[in-house]
Amino acid sequence: MLWTAFSNLKSVAVEEITVDDEAVAVAARAVSRQAPCPGCGCTSSRIHGRYHRRLADLAVAGRKVVIDLLVRRFLCGTPGCGRRTFVEQVEGLTERFARRAPVLRRTLERLALALAGREPVDPTSANSLLRLLGKLPDKKLGTVPRVLGVDDFAFKKGHVYGTILMDVETGERVDVLPDRTADTLIAWLRDHPGVEIVCRASAYAEAVRTVCPDATQVADRFHLWKNLCEAVEKCVGEHRKCPAEPAEDTTADTAVVKAGTAADDVLEPMEGLRAIKRRERHAAAHALYDKGVQIEVIAKTLGLDRKTVRRCAHAATPDDASRGTGSRRYGQIHAYSPYLYRRWNEGCTDAARLHAEIVELGYCDSKRTVRRHLQQIRASGKPAPDKPKELTVRKATWLIAAHPDKIDENNALKRKQLLARCPELAAVADCVRAFAQMMTERCGSDLGSWLTRAEHTGLKQLRSLARGLRQDFDAVAAGLTLEWSSGKVEGNVNRVKRIKRDGYGRVGFDLIRRQILLVD
Structure with a gap:
């Protein structure tokens, strides 16, 4: 014993x-x-x-x-x-x-990696655990991976980013770089020659070409499909009147109830400072983009984020620039609009009370959002309008981009009616179906004909997508042909998010690097 x-x-x-x-x-x-x-x-x-x-x-x-x-x-x-x-x-x-005995030290090291700098339950302090982590030997790279996966992740979203490198064949984490600049990746590739295939995001293309001109670059299929779905959503938003279903006939009794919501009573959108600022920003970005100025240069000139400039430059109108999954147009408050409008017309105009009622129905946003949503109705002094029976932009996008086997009969009928009402969206659906077939059957040789087909649709969103894919044609064709992808890298990027949550903002680069490389 x-x-x-x-x-x-x-x-x-x-x-x-x-x-x-x-x-x-x-x-x-x-x-x-x-x-x-x-x-x-x-x-x-x-x-x-x-x-x-x-x-x-x-x-x-x-x-x-x-x-x-x-x-x-x-x-x-x-x-x-x-x-x-x-x-x-x-x-x-x-x-x-x-x-400490070696067995205790190794146990505390594993505990420190798991706790990510948090205070443990036992008497050992958090600082002691961090010191143990600082003394851990760095991970040594044995053989340079033949298939290298490269992707970025956020230390602080929108501000500070890093780069994770992986061996796609074995799933082993190779290294973590402190930023996502091309110079840092170039230095790493020069110190570790021998990479033959690189699964990467487009931001790293130039760095790979500089050091490994003979290496095959592979664009990730997930991001290709994601970019296509985003283009489809913009196309649906451009033809947002098409998802509206034909109005059903109403009886005389219904007409009496809806007497105060005639077409001439529909509320006009209010022009505010935010809309004016959005219009000016869109015009300034377009003025420079049409002259051939690069996105990064425009962002520095206007003092805006690159993603904002790219969204404005690729949008035909200021409203299109604001349309997206994160905008107010798609907020969850709109799912409760019919209930709010009905209660408003019944005489309940207290935003706090209405907020409490829809919270019981599953709403989880603030009272301020409800108050702001009803502000136009309150200012007009008119009854709330009836929300037309229509497909939302997001639902219409899903109907076009979803796999046919995942659509039931009811949604299949809605999809058929939608495409029958809008020939432009029917052309978009044909492009989506052709791209999905090309991606699942690994027919990258058909990419050129698909790009020509997308450009001939006449839709600006698809032309913009095709132009971007042509600029990275070889990598996209390889991504639609070869078996390699960035799936394992993306999985570890999600793992990094969990590590950051465990650290509650206390993790620096050295600690998070050790956790990424050493924790199983």
């Missing part, structure tokens, strides 16, 4: 074990007759002196373990050795300058 609990004490002589309610104290001494010098490696048996070392070990039965170990200091008699004396080390129990 003793050696089961204290297996690391087999090479020493245990003289006494004291147990109380809080701790287990073990008195032991080293028994070897000689020890190797850490300087020259020669063995010495000349004893210079003795002293006691106190070591912490793994807890036993809920009690902390303290080992009082008597060790000896030996004299080194080798001429020319820089050490006059040295202390013997017991294998599996002691290390130079260490106050």
